[in-house]
Amino acid sequence: MIRRAAALALIAALGALLLPLLLGYHPDEALNLTACYYAERTAADLGAANIVTAIVVTYRGLDTLGEVTVLFLSAAVVGLVLARGRTATTGGRPRLPAGELLTTGSRLLAPLIMLLGIYIFVNGHLTPGGGFQGGAVIASGVLLLLLAEPGRRLGHRVIALVESLSGLAYVAIGVAGLVYAGGFLDNRILPIGTLGELASAGAIPVIYSLIGLKVGAEFSSMLANLSETEEL
Amino acid sequence: MVELVVTIAAGLAGLAFLLALFRFLKGPSDADRVVAFDVLTIIAITGIALVALAEGRGIYLDVAVVYALLSFLGVIVVARYLERGL
Amino acid sequence: MAHIALATGFLLFLIGLYGALTNRNLLRMIVAFTVADAGINVVIVAVGHMRGRTAPILDGAVPAAEAASRIIDPVPQALVLTAIVIGVGITALMLAYAYKLYEARRSLDIGKFMELKW
Amino acid sequence: MAWITPALTVLLAAAMIGAALVAVLGRSLPIAILAAGLVSLLASVLFLVLASPDVAMTEAAIGSGLTTFLFFFVLGRVRGGEHD
Amino acid sequence: MDRARGVILLFASLLVFWLVLSGTAASDVVLVGIAAAAVIAMAFAGNLSFLAEFRATxxxxxxxxxxxxxxxxxxxxxxxxxxxxxxxxxxxxxxxxxxxxxxxxxxxxxxxxxxxxxxxxxxxxxxxxxxxxxxxxxxxxxxxxxxxxxxxxxxxxxxxxxxxx
Amino acid sequence: MLDLVGAFLLLAGTVFLLLGGLGLVRMPDLFTRIQAGTKATTLGTLLSLGGIACLRPDWALKLAVIGLFVLFTNPLSSQVLARAAHRIGTAKAPETAIDRLAEDKGEA
Structure with a gap:
């Protein structure tokens, strides 16, 4: 009870702190300096139609590399934590197999979901979406396969191979930008092309596809590691 | 005329959303809430399409595609958990 | 509109924080954490929204020449994109530790894990 | 059509807060997890209303299946600890 | 033989899906689509497609x-x-x-x-x-x-x- | 003309969505709720998407993709949920006359 009251008091205090923020908030009428720069220069400089993608992949590309690394680390730690002391199978309760409806449905839908993931990260510079969304969609396809067949063992080596190869290629493209164009992860090592076409925006689609594969492999390995735990 | 009809349609969809939300909040059983969750996500697809129409941006529909293809996953996960298949 | 969204985000954050503080079950604390996470994301996106403007994607509806006067601030969106993905990584990590803790003690009650309390 | 987006914002705000309360205060743990999933799915529509389709898609792709799945997998393994 | 037929049918349905999703038939879109559909059709060779088992009479x-x-x-x-x-x-x-x-x-x-x-x-x-x-x-x-x-x-x-x- | 047709299709679709919501609230047990929820929302979504396709013909392809997915995934999730609910013995309406599935499972 005391715990609850203390928590409520803390929440109330925090709410009192946040209330003036809310009441005193006035939306900006014009873009600030940074945003204005991005809005005006993206199309001409990088040839990307989606400005968010341009920021994530190119203007702040180094941050994204760091983010992918953080995600990789958390996936690796999940694997490490769960693998340590993984005892030989204790038997456990037999799981109910999925019905025929679910297995057929998932086998029909999984390839489509995978293709949708590829569509999303290849078109990241034109439409909403990109590597992170596409990677999550691909992992969802893996998840559907796991749901239909709970005992399924995913190919850890394939996942690790995709993960490390795409990560390596990502860094290699970054270095190529340093050598052949303006700086690390500069997308102008490839022609910029016409705004709005698939083959445009220089290296952005390539980089985002690699990010998509890497993120998809990281999420898949998290799912696989959690699904292979034993029941306690 | 068209604008008026579209606004009324949006209102009806909102009402349907509220009814499903009522079922989600009330229950009574776990499975009832899962059904309500399913219906809520499907109404949300129509909601996204209406937002795209109101804002005039066709690219918003990509979000609806992802929604349509993935929102049933949540329901299946819960169903598999409930029948002890997970 | 931005005000409503901002208020929603703050409320979600407070609700999530309350849940994380009062629940004793580890899994419930993680659930509350994800709610608070969603609330913070809503707040950041709401701050970037501007009345009467549209998404920062150039196409037929928004030509490049008038982009600066038609689009909303893209920077908060790029930030939130990152935050959401990292959020899932963190959630998975917390869940893995919760599983390990359960393996050690056969319980999810936070009260059972007192050794590290000073 | 000008009324659609503000009205939708209010509706979504109410629904999200309701779902968040279920997630934090509800008695059943599976439903709490499902409600958290609902919060993130509705947040995705709210992001779209706030003109951020990129964020909306991320939230939809991640909130719909992945997070819920991670929770239910652990919950399925620790079924005994469900009742605290 | 049967397996090859399944892969080809899966590839065809994936390619159709890709073109409908993209909404154009520009050459670069088609090329990327063929590559993506081929990779997925190979990886999911054992899977079904909507065209599989359809009697083409x-x-x-x-x-x-x-x-x-x-x-x-x-x-x-x-x-x-x-x-x-x-x-x-x-x-x-x-x-x-x-x-x-x-x-x-x-x-x-x-x-x-x-x-x-x-x-x-x-x-x-x-x-x-x-x-x-x-x-x-x-x-x-x-x-x-x-x-x-x-x-x-x-x-x-x-x-x-x-x-x- | 096409605009008007689209608007009324949209209206019809949302009416069906509303009926689905109403069914979800009024039906007596889980299985009838699933029935009302699945059927009404599927047709409702399809009609609304069709109406929007009439209002904006240039979006028709993408809307068709969404419609097809809804048409396939919506009944699938309902069936999986109904199977799970029956297995865990969710309460059935008192009017339920016969239950062959429970009889056959009882034998096995």
Whole structure:
């Protein structure tokens, strides 16, 4: 009870702190300096139609590399934590197999979901979406396969191979930008092309596809590691 | 005329959303809430399409595609958990 | 509109924080954490929204020449994109530790894990 | 059509807060997890209303299946600890 | 041979899906689509596609069109029935679970059959085991297997049998 | 003209969505709720998407993709949920006359 009251008091205090923020908030009428720069220069400089993608992949590309690394680390730690002391199978309760409806449905839908993931990260510079969304969609396809067949063992080596190869290629493209164009992860090592076409925006689609594969492999390995735990 | 009809349609969809939300909040059983969750996500697809129409941006529909293809996953996960298949 | 969204985000954050503080079950604390996470994301996106403007994607509806006067601030969106993905990584990590803790003690009650309390 | 987006914002705000309360205060743990999933799915529509389709898609792709799945997998393994 | 055919059919349906999704047929879009569809078709060689097991005979194509028409009619009928039940104050229900039999062997055909049954008036597929389907029926007209099969399954099975066998 | 047709299709679709919501609230037990929820929302979504396609013909392809997915995934999730609910013995309406599935499972 005391715990609850203390928590409520803390929440109330925090709410009192946040209330003036809310009441005193006035939306900006014009873009600030940074945003204005991005809005005006993206199309001409990088040839990307989606400005968010341009920021994530190119203007702040180094941050994204760091983010992918953080995600990789958390996936690796999940694997490490769960693998340590993984005892030989204790038997456990037999799981109910999925019905025929679910297995057929998932086998029909999984390839489509995978293709949708590829569509999303290849078109990241034109439409909403990109590597992170596409990677999550691909992992969802893996998840559907796991749901239909709970005992399924995913190919850890394939996942690790995709993960490390795409990560390596990502860094290699970054270095190529340093050598052949303006700086690390500069997308102008490839022609910029016409705004709005698939083959445009220089290296952005390539980089985002690699990010998509890497993120998809990281999420898949998290799912696989959690699904292979034993029941306690 | 068209604008008026579209606004009324949006209102009806909102009402349907509220009814499903009522079922989600009330229950009574776990499975009832899962059904309500399913219906809520499907109404949300129509909601996204209406937002795209109101804002005039066709690219918003990509979000609806992802929604349509993935929102049933949540329901299946819960169903598999409930029948002890997970 | 931005005000409503901002208020929603703050409320979600407070609700999530309350849940994380009062629940004793580890899994419930993680659930509350994800709610608070969603609330913070809503707040950041709401701050970037501007009345009467549209998404920062150039196409037929928004030509490049008038982009600066038609689009909303893209920077908060790029930030939130990152935050959401990292959020899932963190959630998975917390869940893995919760599983390990359960393996050690056969319980999810936070009260059972007192050794590290000073 | 000008009324659609503000009205939708209010509706979504109410629904999200309701779902968040279920997630934090509800008695059943599976439903709490499902409600958290609902919060993130509705947040995705709210992001779209706030003109951020990129964020909306991320939230939809991640909130719909992945997070819920991670929770239910652990919950399925620790079924005994469900009742605290 | 059978496996190669499956891969090609999967590839074709994925490519069609890609083109519809992209909405254009520009050369770069098609090239990327071919590459992506090929990779996925290889990786999911054991999987099914909507075209797999489809009998590519003229009568099957005709049956497919008739099936779509019949399905649309039944879907509208189902919704009018739901509307009638929901809006009537007394909720005229007589629910029950019945058992019906299907002759279909193809997995895709069976999945389509189950989905069609779920979307038609008053019926919901609950379980599918071998040749038996268990159906929740809002207004049970007859609890016997044969009569229920005639009422629920026969209409769709007629077309699906011509399409998938 | 096409605009008007689209608007009324949209209206019809949302009416069906509303009926689905109403069914979800009014039906007596889980299985009838699933029935009302699945059928009405599927047709409702399809009609609304069709209406929007009439209002903006240039979006028709993408809307068709969404419609097809809804048409396939919506009954699938309902069936999986109904199977799970029956297995864990969710309460059925008292009017439920017969239950062949429970009988057969009882034998096995």
């Amino acid at each position: 003229p009568s099957a194509v005709v049956a497919a069109f008739l099936y779509v028409g019949y399905f649309a009619k039944e879907l509208v009928k189902a919704n009018l029935a739901v509307a009638r039940i929901v809006t009537s104050p007394a909720l005229p229900l007589n629910p029950g679970f019945v058992k019906v039999r299907t002759r279909l062997k193809s997995r895709v055909g069976r999945a389509l059959l189950a989905n069609s049954i779920t979307l038609t008036p008053g019926t919901l597929t609950v379980e599918m085991e071998g040749e038996w389907l268990y159906i929740h029926w809002v207004s049970v007209e007859s609890p016997e297997v044969e009569a229920a099969t005639a009422a629920i399954v026969a209409g769709f099975e007629h077309y699906l049998e011509a399409m998938y066998g």
